[in-house]
Amino acid sequence: MRRWVLAGIMVLLGGPAPAQQPVPEKPRLLISTDIGGTDPDDNQSMAHFLMYSNRFTTEGLVSSPSYGKGSKQELLRMIDLYEKDLPALQKNEKGYPSPAALRTVCKQGRQGPAPYAGYRTATEGSDWIIQCARKKSPRSLWILVWGGLDDLAQALHDAPDIRTKIKVYWIGGPNKKWSANSYAYIAANFPDLWFIECNGSYNGFFSRNNTVEKLTNTNYYDNYIKGAGALGKDFKNYYKGHIKMGDTPSLLYLMDGAPGNPFKESWGGSFTKIMHSPRTIFNRNTTIADTVTIYSVLEFHFKGPKTNVGSNKPCFTMTVQAGIGEQQWEGFYLGDGAYVVRYCPKQSEVLTYKITSAIPEFPEQSGQLVVDNTWPGKGGPADYRLGDNWYSDRAGSNLFDEGWQGAKTVSKWRNDALLDWAKRWARLQ
Structure with a gap:
């Protein structure tokens, strides 16, 4: 041997x-x-x-x-x-x-x-x-x-x-x-x-x-x-x-x-x-024209109904459809009708997502984005320094x-x- x-x-x-x-x-x-x-x-x-x-x-x-x-x-x-x-x-x-x-x-x-x-x-x-x-x-x-x-x-x-x-x-x-x-x-x-x-x-x-x-x-x-x-x-x-x-x-x-x-x-x-560690904040639904960096932190902010849900309790779901199949991520309420969810893409691909919630009057939403394969890439204003x-x-x-x-x-x-x-x-x- x-x-x-x-x-x-x-x-x-x-x-x-x-x-x-x-x-x-x-x-x-x-x-x-x-x-x-x-x-x-x-x-x-x-x-x-x-x-x-x-x-x-x-x-x-x-x-x-x-x-x-x-x-x-x-x-x-x-x-x-x-x-x-x-x-x-x-x-x-x-x-x-x-x-x-x-x-x-x-x-x-x-x-x-x-x-x-x-x-x-x-x-x-x-x-x-x-x-x-x-x-x-x-x-x-x-x-x-x-x-x-x-x-x-x-x-x-x-x-x-x-x-x-x-x-x-x-x-x-x-x-x-x-x-x-x-x-x-x-x-x-x-x-x-x-x-x-x-x-x-x-x-x-x-x-x-x-x-x-x-x-x-x-x-x-x-x-x-x-x-x-x-x-x-x-x-x-x-x-x-x-x-x-x-x-x-x-x-x-x-x-x-x-x-x-x-x-x-x-x-x-x-x-x-x-x-720097890449971070991108979206205050809208994204489209195929949006490109983000692999492994980066993405924050999706949404407006919705005001509610009594606490900040530590998940209250909506982001369902991501990618090459690996479907996965779900927890979103949270920040107060005053503001909602947020974070997501970090692990590979280069095209992502499709849907936002849903059991909260009455919360608008169902969807979007897409492209993930490129360069880390950490060019810096942006929201990045972690x-x-x-x-x-x-x-x-x-x-x-x-x-x-x-x-x-x-x-x-x-x-x-x-x-x-x-x-x-x-x-x-x-």
């Missing part, structure tokens, strides 16, 4: 394999995940994390399902599988956390999205983020967000002082849709946060380009995972074992080199500083992979990451 690994890398790169650079010190880590929700790729990434958990000081595992029915019970179930495989993992490497220690730091965060304000009330998860961030340590707390930002936004609202004690790597893209309100709150109120907004680059981890046949998304399970312990048996339950793992690049980033330098080459991507430590996908046209911006900064290392993981699966055979 070792001979094949080396040969595979030599063929791909035409020379010796690039070594993963050592991380100066174990990162303090807290993962916020929507595991158990609608997308099972979090289970795949959680299996990867558990098998590499000796590389981190794990301080929190927070269930934050802004969409779907995820809960911390799914985290606990994954730790049960890890406990069965732990003796085999420990034969080759030390420093794995005990299952009991991991269970202790599992916390329940918000279930469901935040309202228009971007925050609501504290959760066990948001309180735990604050507690971990405030620990006396010369090291920052790394928060990897695999779903919505709702618990992070709540923690920042309740304890603004933690902004200087944390570093965030967020898998955005589709997750930005589900937590548009929390994102807007953070960008507007904490622009100085150290923040990697990975909207497109993570897609490189399931790229089909430049991949050895044994490592393709459909073949990896049969070649390396099948028959490998309790975690391997469970892996088959997610996408029939096909690799997706869209959140894994955040872990790979912390495992390779100096994570404090987002410009460096790493298994988890390479990023660039952005000074960011500080010196906000980073995102590199925009070079040569770094797009299958249409995703910056994805080649991840896909170029995909084979190396999967071959390294294969060694750990081999220990469970």
Whole structure:
């Protein structure tokens, strides 16, 4: 197997394999995940994390399902599988956390999205983020967000002082849709946060380009995972074992080199500083003549009847029809007959939407718009102005992979990451 690994890398790169650079010190880590929700790729990434958990000081595992029915019970179930495989993992490497220690730091965060304000009330998860961030340590707390930002936004609202004690790597893209309100709150109120907004680059981890046949998304399970312990048996339950793992690049980033330098080459991507986050406000229904930026925050403001609905309670629905099918988003009442809903498009396409409400005399409305594929694009007057430590996908046209911006900064290392993981699966055979 070792001979094949080396040969595979030599063929791909035409020379010796690039070594993963050592991380100066174990990162303090807290993962916020929507595991158990609608997308099972979090289970795949959680299996990867558990098998590499000796590389981190794990301080929190927070269930934050802004969409779907995820809960911390799914985290606990994954730790049960890890406990069965732990003796085999420990034969080759030390420093794995005990299952009991991991269970202790599992916390329940918000279930469901935040309202228009971007925050609501504290959760066990948001309180735990604050507690971990405030620990006396010369090291920052790394928060990897695999779903919505709702618990992070709540923690920042309740304890603004933690902004200087944390570093965030967020898998955005589709997750930005589900937590548009929390994102807007953070960008507007904490622009100085150290923040990697990975909207497109993570897609490189399931790229089909430049991949050895044994490592393709459909073949990896049969070649390396099948028959490998309790975690391997469970892996088959997610996408029939096909690799997706869209959140894994955040872990790979912390495992390779100096994570404090987002410009460096790493298994988890390479990023660039952005000074603005696009935001467009519409006070009318849009048409096909309107073009917006991918991943941007769109605010649709409408006039309607005055009502007694509170500002935190959804009172109308925006139904979006796009290539993925139909999805619905909650809209809110601002008072004095003013209504608003936020939406963040995740891909280049033509969107059609409809606005409906059960409120009597609320006018049903509809519209269209075009989403272009450049992020963050040209600035606009309503944009969120960011500080010196906000980073995102590199925009070079040569770094797009299958249409995703910056994805080649991840896909170029995909084979190396999967071959390294294969060694750990081999220990469970």
